[in-house]
Amino acid sequence: xxxxxxxxxxxxxxxxxxxxxxxxxxxxxxxxxxxxxxxxxxxxxxxxxxxxxxxxxxxxxxxxxxxxxxxxxxxxxxxxxxxxxxxxxxxxxxxxxxxxxxxxxxxxxxxxxxxxxxxxxxxxxxxxxxxxxxxxxxxxxxxxxxxxxxxxxxxxxxxxxxxxxxxxxxxxxxxxxxxxxxxxxxxxxxxxxxxxxxxxxxxxxxxxxxxxxxxxxxxxxxxxxxxxxxxxxxxxxxxxxxxxxxxxxxxxxxxxxxxxxxxxxxxxxxxxxxxxxxxxxxxxxxxxxxxxxxxxxxxxxxxxxxxxxxxxxxxxxxxxxxxxxxxxxxxxxxxxxxxxxxxxxxxxxxxxxxxxxxxxxxxxxxxxxxxxxxxxxxxxxxxxxxxxxxxxxxx
Amino acid sequence: xxxxxxxxxxxxxxxxxxxxxxxxxxxxxxxxxxxxxxxxxxxxxxxxxxxxxxxxxxxxxxxxxxxxxxxxxxxxxxxxxxxxxxxxxxxxxxxxxxxxxxxxxxxxxxxxxxxxxxxxxxxxxxxxxxxxxxxxxxxxxxxxxxxxxxxxxxxxxxxxxxxxxxxxxxxxxxxxxxxxxxxxxxxxxxxxxxxxxxxxxxxxxxxxxxxxxxxxxxxxxxxxxxxxxxxxxxxxxxxxxxxxxxxxxxxxxxxxxx
Numbered sequence: 001x002x003x004x005x006x007x008x009x010x011x012x013x014x015x016x017x018x019x020x021x022x023x024x025x026x027x028x029x030x031x032x033x034x035x036x037x038x039x040x041x042x043x044x045x046x047x048x049x050x051x052x053x054x055x056x057x058x059x060x061x062x063x064x065x066x067x068x069x070x071x072x073x074x075x076x077x078x079x080x081x082x083x084x085x086x087x088x089x090x091x092x093x094x095x096x097x098x099x100x101x102x103x104x105x106x107x108x109x110x111x112x113x114x115x116x117x118x119x120x121x122x123x124x125x126x127x128x129x130x131x132x133x134x135x136x137x138x139x140x141x142x143x144x145x146x147x148x149x150x151x152x153x154x155x156x157x158x159x160x161x162x163x164x165x166x167x168x169x170x171x172x173x174x175x176x177x178x179x180x181x182x183x184x185x186x187x188x189x190x191x192x193x194x195x196x197x198x199x200x201x202x203x204x205x206x207x208x209x210x211x212x213x214x215x216x217x218x219x220x221x222x223x224x225x226x227x228x229x230x231x232x233x234x235x236x237x238x239x240x241x242x243x244x245x246x247x248x249x250x251x252x253x254x255x256x257x258x259x260x261x262x263x264x265x266x267x268x269x270x271x272x273x274x275x276x277x278x279x280x281x282x283x284x285x286x287x288x289x290x291x292x293x294x295x296x297x298x299x300x301x302x303x304x305x306x307x308x309x310x311x312x313x314x315x316x317x318x319x320x321x322x323x324x325x326x327x328x329x330x331x332x333x334x335x336x337x338x339x340x341x342x343x344x345x346x347x348x349x350x351x352x353x354x355x356x357x358x359x360x361x362x363x364x365x366x367x368x369x370x371x372x373x374x375x376x377x378x379x380x381x382x383x384x385x386x387x388x389x390x391x392x393x394x395x
Numbered sequence: 396x397x398x399x400x401x402x403x404x405x406x407x408x409x410x411x412x413x414x415x416x417x418x419x420x421x422x423x424x425x426x427x428x429x430x431x432x433x434x435x436x437x438x439x440x441x442x443x444x445x446x447x448x449x450x451x452x453x454x455x456x457x458x459x460x461x462x463x464x465x466x467x468x469x470x471x472x473x474x475x476x477x478x479x480x481x482x483x484x485x486x487x488x489x490x491x492x493x494x495x496x497x498x499x500x501x502x503x504x505x506x507x508x509x510x511x512x513x514x515x516x517x518x519x520x521x522x523x524x525x526x527x528x529x530x531x532x533x534x535x536x537x538x539x540x541x542x543x544x545x546x547x548x549x550x551x552x553x554x555x556x557x558x559x560x561x562x563x564x565x566x567x568x569x570x571x572x573x574x575x576x577x578x579x580x581x582x583x584x585x586x587x588x589x590x591x592x593x594x595x596x597x598x599x600x601x602x603x604x605x606x607x608x609x610x611x612x613x614x615x616x617x618x619x620x621x622x623x624x625x626x627x628x629x630x631x632x633x634x635x636x637x638x639x640x641x642x643x644x645x646x647x648x649x650x651x652x653x
Contacts, residue, residue: 017652020563027561030648071650075493078647092493099492103414112410115402116492 002087004168004199005050005073010082012043012068012223042068044224045082052088052167055200057214057231059207059238065223066203070094070170073201088199091117091166093157100153106141110160117164127163134185135159150177162189168199176206187213207235240350243311250312251370263301263357266334267292268369270353283348283377287341291355291369292334293327300327302358303337304365310350310372315384321362345386348377403494407502408509415477416510427514430469434462437583459527462518463613464582464606467541470511471548471602472573478503478552479559480566486653496646497639500552508545519613530616537612543631544605550635553642560652561645582606601627 015026016039026039043065050056058066071077072084074092099116100109110131114124132141135155137148145153154177161169175186190213194200204210210217210231217234219227227234270279272288281287293301306317320327320337327335337355350372357367379386442457478500482489485499523529559565580602581589589597597603604627611617 014651023561023563023652026652030561030645071490076489076491077650090493094491099488101410104410108410112403112406115406116494120402 003049003051004054004086004088005048005201006083006085007046007048007073008083010043010046010048010069010072010079010084011041012065012072012077013039013041013080015039042223043072043079044222046220046223046225047082048218048225048228050168050199050201052199053194053197054216055194055214056202057210057217057235058201058203058220059205059210059217059235060220060226064220066220067094067172068223069220070172070201070203074170086168088167089118089165090168090170091161091164092170093154093161094170094172100145100157102146103144105144106135106137106148106156109145110141110156113157113160114164117160117166119164131159131163134162136182151179151182154178155182158186158189162193166198168201169193170201172203173205175209176204207239211235240310247310247312251368262296263359263366264294265291265355265357265367265369266294268355268371270371270373271338274373279371279373280376281344281373283375283379284343284345287344287353287373289339289353289355289371291337291339291357292330293337293357295333295335295360298332299360300329300335301360301366302362303327303335304356304358305337305339306354306356307341307346308352308354309384310352313384315346315351319358319362321358344375346375347381347384347386348375348379349384350374401498404498404502404505407498408506411503411506412510415506427517430465430514431518434458434465437461437465441583456527459522459614460585460610461583462522463610464580466511466515466518467544467605467609468577468580468582468602470508470515471544472577473511474504474507474548475551475555476569476573477507479555479569481552482556482560482649483563483653490650490653496649497553497642500556500642501549504545504548504552508548512541527614529613533612533614533616533618536618537609540605540608540612543628546635547601547631550631550638552638553635554638557638557642557645557649560649576600576602580606598623601630 015022015029017023017026046065046069048056058069060066068077070092071094072079073086074090074094075084075086076094078084099113101112104112110128111124114127119127135141135152135158137152137155140148140152141156145156148156154175158175158178169190175183178186187209190200194213200213202210202213214231216229217227217231218225219234219238227237268289268291270288271290272286274281287307289305291303291305293303295301302319302321304317304319307315309315318339325337327337330336351374352370352372354368354370356365356369358365438458438461441461481499481503482496488494488499489496519529519534555565555569579597580600581597586594586597586603586607604623608624611619
């Protein structure tokens with residue numbers, strides 16, 4: 001089947017045109033067909049193919065190039081490199097009130113928008129009542145758009161798009177401004193639109209919406225495709241990426257605090273039969289770690305171990321003073337703790353092990369180090385750890 | 396002429412007419428009053444102070460002589476000036492909605508021409524009523540001339556509006572350029588009064604051909620043809636075609652520069 005949309009190696013480059021001289025130079029490069037060198041590359045080599053009936057979600061951080069990609073798809077801008085092919089009647093809802101002029105009344109803007117979407121005056125006349133009913137903003141349609149709330153603008157915009165009977169609907173993060181009931185109305189409409197065999201391409205920061213409405217997803221990162229495929233794996237790794245990032249921010253804050261402490265971690269490693277990079281531990285295997293602490297005043301510091309999930313959810317933590325364990329003294333200033341979690345009941349996934357240096361009284365964390373590891377294996381159990389359990393126990 | 400059946404184009408023209416002329420109170424009156432006032436000033440200066448001669452007494456004096464040329468010129472220069480910044484003025488539309496952006500300058504020119512031509516017709520009627528004999532057969536012959544003038548305005552509008560995106564100074568350079576063009580065109584004076592080296596130069600001004608043909612047709616009912624009647628229309632078509640190519644060549648890059 002011929003794809004509805006095909007992007008091949010699409011890149012977008014914005015020349016730097018802030019000053020008149022830069023504009024002129026960029027224009028001269030355009031005239032002579034030379035490549036413009038100064039500027040910002042916002043999309044790099046993105047390829048995408050969408051067939052009829054698919055629903056695609058585009059996710060990514062702010063500034064990842066999502067909106068630029070949509071603009072290229074709708075033909076608002078042309079790519080610097082690569083080819084774009086769109087074989088469908090497209091309706092796009094790119095930005096809040098795009099194509100609306102604030103000075104004109106709602107009804108005039110509906111006429112203009114309908115014309116831009118390719119509706120003939122006859123079609124518009126037939127659909128006008130249903131557009132106004134869908135938008136449901138009452139007599140405000142006769143007021144200039146500039147007096148509208150942002151939600152009303154979106155209502156009107158979506159109503160016209162819905163009436164234009166597109167084959168491919170492209171929406172940016174616009175539905176978020178509508179109120180609860182309007183959002184539900186839009187989602188219902190999009191669902192029935194998809195049931196009729198049409199195609200959707202949406203940008204959203206709401207993973208819930210993306211998972212609800214889309215079958216496929218594309219994760220854009222710094223203008224390039226990071227992951228593309230079924231919606232669930234892609235959104236999950238996107239969420240994991242964000243969790244790790246916020247966990248890293250928390251750790252940064254902690255380690256900044258830790259630097260002031262005098263008890264430091266000299267060495268922290270997993271021992272046993274594991275690889276240094278990306279250590280993998282069998283499901284139900286042993287996790288052994290070694291923590292060497294530096295103590296400037298010769299007093300034995302307290303050691304603390306903690307296991308957490310990749311997103312920072314704590315699983316288990318234990319300090320040496322709680323178990324009344326003394327460290328092994330290596331020299332005047334160095335002490336070593338060893339710990340073995342035997343038969344770790346952690347379910348397969350990514351985790352991290354943290355070692356902390358605490359003062360000898362066990363009151364203050366002075367230093368923190370972290371090792372990431374994975375539990376290998378496959379399991380359909382849910383959660384973090386396996387709890388011992390019995391089914392239908394008669395005893 | 397697929398253009399005129401294009402719904403977006405019609406919407407844009409209606410919108411331009413409404414915002415520029417009908418929606419401000421003085422708009423429509425201004426459309427007639429402004430050229431009338433200017434006409435009165437020029438008439439006073441040139442007939443009372445300078446006592447200019449009109450080459451051909453058959454033309455019925457200075458005022459009709461001036462008026463016949465003045466309205467088409469106003470339509471022409473105003474539409475080029477108005478449309479020269481229409482791309483940057485509609486940056487919000489260009490960056491967000493996909494549509495052929497050439498409709499913006501074309502609709503501005505069309506709206507300006509439509510309004511000024513309505514004024515022109517009114518002036519011709521007033522002249523007729525005040526005893527100036529307008530040759531109405533010539534008026535029919537004037538329609539293709541005005542259509543060509545419209546095409547020339549469209550061409551320049553396309554060229555300057557595209558250029559203005561890249562070279563912002565166009566908006567500053569164009570108004571004095573238009574004033575210069577106004578005074579080098581025999582609108583206030585007759586080309587027969589121009590001494591020789593300049594008279595030859597004047598022949599290269601396409602606008603001179605337009606105003607003189609309009610006077611010949613409308614005031615004298617004179618239909619004499621020369622090589623210029625082929626050269627200027629051809630030149631006009633070339634300007635339009637070249638400008639359209641220029642516009643389309645760069646329209647894909649507008650968004651990068653806005």
